[in-house]
Amino acid sequence: MNVTTNTRAQRMTFWEKLYLPEIAKGLALTFKTMFKPKLTRQYPEERWEPLGSYRGRPVLVLEEDGERCVACGLCSRVCPALAIEVQAGETERDKERYPVKFEINMLRCIYCGLCEEVCPEEAIVMSKDYDIVFHSQEEAIFGKDKLLVPIARLQERLEYLRQYK
Amino acid sequence: MSPLVLTLIKGAIALNVALVVAAALVYLERRISAWMQYRIGPNRVGPFGLLQPLADVLKLYTKEDIVPYNASTPFHRLAPIISIAVALSVLCVIAPASYLLLDDGTKLFIAVAPNVNVGLLFYLALSSIGVYGIVLAGWSSNNKYSLLGGLRSSAQMISYELAMGLAAVAAVMVSGSLDMNQIIASQSGGRWNIWFQPLGFLIFLVASFAETNRAPFDLPEAEPELVGGYHTEYSGMKFGLFYLAEYANMFTASAVMTTLYLGGYDMPFLPTLLGLQEGTLPRVLFELAVFVGKVSVPLFLFIWVRWTLPRFRYDQLMNLGWRVLLPLGLANIVITGAIVFFVR
């Protein structure tokens, strides 16, 4: 039923109806706020350091004896944005296969993290990089030179994956 | 020097001062609003971001000037010109300081057009011509949002013009003149009108907010429902002119408020204490400083209120104008009239 109540508590008092005291209250609040500490982060100088759970650009793990990736192509298959291209080659090392070419098109990548989830070797992980800049479409295709990151710098993410994946 | 040349020089100076003040206001508005929202505001261009307005203008100049298809081109061009021209021409009756006594005994008045005996009327008349700029902009853009913005603005200006005029009438009754210099002279020695006309000042203040289309009365450019209001279809420096006009209007409204209610360049005791003779250069500079100091108070209030209060609904706006401010203004006149009649 559509009942409107008009109790004493809901009605505005005389002073509230006059607006002016309420306006003064509001003005006092904004004036006080002017001298409070600011929340703005001055970006290029002050950078935000994400936690391990942050999904920045996907990178390939580089160990002492070379990359972890075995070029199985699962990440390329699962990528919903069709951003990854892998070409497999043979190597003398124990795991026999390695990616001859590994490219991620950063204009296509949506940072979903599915590649990381599906990788059997934990060879592709999400890093903390969030300021990704390029000036042309060609530049946006990151090859192995940009994708391979030493494992030491990815410890936090690997730790996170071990705990929560 | 012939009076004509002198007036032209004074006019040119006033024009430049007004534009610089408008630019400074844009910067201050952005900075103060940022502080009120826990932000820092523009601080990259030049020291403390002081050159931000320059960068803004440069950007506006390099933007493409788009005139909508089927718009009425001449009026579309004319509208921002009217807005800025009116906003700036009001300046000439404002007296920022008294006069300089020259060697040959003549007085060089600082105001561009000193001792105009209808100074205040001139301000009221011109400030309502400003609505033409907005209405024309709204109508000639061939856009329903612009049109609605223009309509709202004209209705709002007409409603509040009345309350503003009534408040001014009471102040004029106390001062006994319409001439800006006379009004200030009548308040000399700290007998400022605000002490005798607190209600009138409040009405004038609220009406000024509405006249300059500032929040909480910025319905003509209400973003949520009207996109950009009357200037939706303006780009580049044409938009910049509207923007500039808003701040120039703010400045003149504050200057008139200072003249009418805050005693203009008057500062009791201090000039005599410092031994500043009337008509000397130090005295004029002192008066200018006092005037600037006083004008900055309502200017800060304009910015302060904008970042505090939410926008009125349209019916609330009309209610306030016609059912609150108008009767209050009338009552104020009657009371003031009675007091003036019996006391004098």
Ligand code: SF4
């Ligand atoms: S994060 Fe998602 S979109 Fe980006 S490469 Fe991996 S699977 Fe593709």
Ligand code: SF4
């Ligand atoms: S990164 Fe992982 S999923 Fe992708 S090809 Fe290499 S091993 Fe396979």
